[in-house]
Amino acid sequence: MPSTTRSAYLYAITAPHPAVDMTTLPGILDGGGTPGVPQCISDGPLAAVVSLYDGRRVRPERRNLAAHQGVLRALMGQGIPFLPVAFGVVVPSPQDLLALLRANQEAIVRDLKRLSGRVEMGLKVLWDVPNIFEFFVFQNPDLAEFRDLVMKKPGGPSREDKIALGQAFETLLREKREQHEETVRRALGTCVPEFRADPPRDEKTIVNLSCLIERKHEKAFEQAVLQAASCFDDNYAFDYSGPWPPYHFVSVSLPEPAMSELAR
DSSP, rough: OTTTTTTTEEEEEEEOOOOOOOSSSOOOTTTSSSOOEEEEEEEEEEEEEEEESSSSSOOOHHHHHHHHHHHHHHHTTTOOEEEEOOOOOEEOOOHHHHHHHHHTTTHHHHHHHHHEEEEEEEEEEEOOOHHHHHHHHOOOOOHHHHHHHHHTSSTTTOOHHHHHHHHHHHHHHHHHHHHHHHHHHHHHHTTSSSSEOOOOOOOTTTEEEEEEEEEGGHHHHHHHHHHHHSSSOOOOOEEEEEOOOOOOOHHHHHHOHHHHHHHH
């Protein structure tokens, strides 16, 4: 049994498997600046991939981020079902980690079965235009008429005029995003059983989707993206990435008391 005097830095949760061997990978740097050796701590049907660690926090340095991703890539490369854990999670001790696995065993096993053989693909769709407002004005005669009416007022537009024009633009933006997202989801629906949507980061972003697919259907996903893109003209750009561990589709979470410990 590992020493109880050290924390456990958590990379992933999986099932015990003889093929899991992380010992050749450099883990995150421990408190003394030495790469920790990833290992498995098992309990019944579950195993946690960890590095023993001195401390309660891990600095988000490039070296540590790369080590975290390297362990997850190794698990993906071995084709082993696992639940990826976000960077920076430190459990106070291996005993505490075992307690968390036992307390959440049913939910974790359920997620492992649901995500077995599946990976995450990212898809962003954007308006590829120099000026999104002018693009909408060109595409929407009513908005163009309203813009001209406001801008040609004697003395220029008032603050209320600018707010009203902005609201009209935002309404059209939201409606178009919803329409386009529905088109994209419909085109991808045959090979994507689950979607997760993140809010657009800027005005030009239409959708920012995480797509859960069967690992064996990666080529089919690529073809579905091309099919979706064919529904749009050159004013739109499609960008997909992956495969990634299914971060956005893990439903189980550690109990709140364990998380509050990390914030100390």
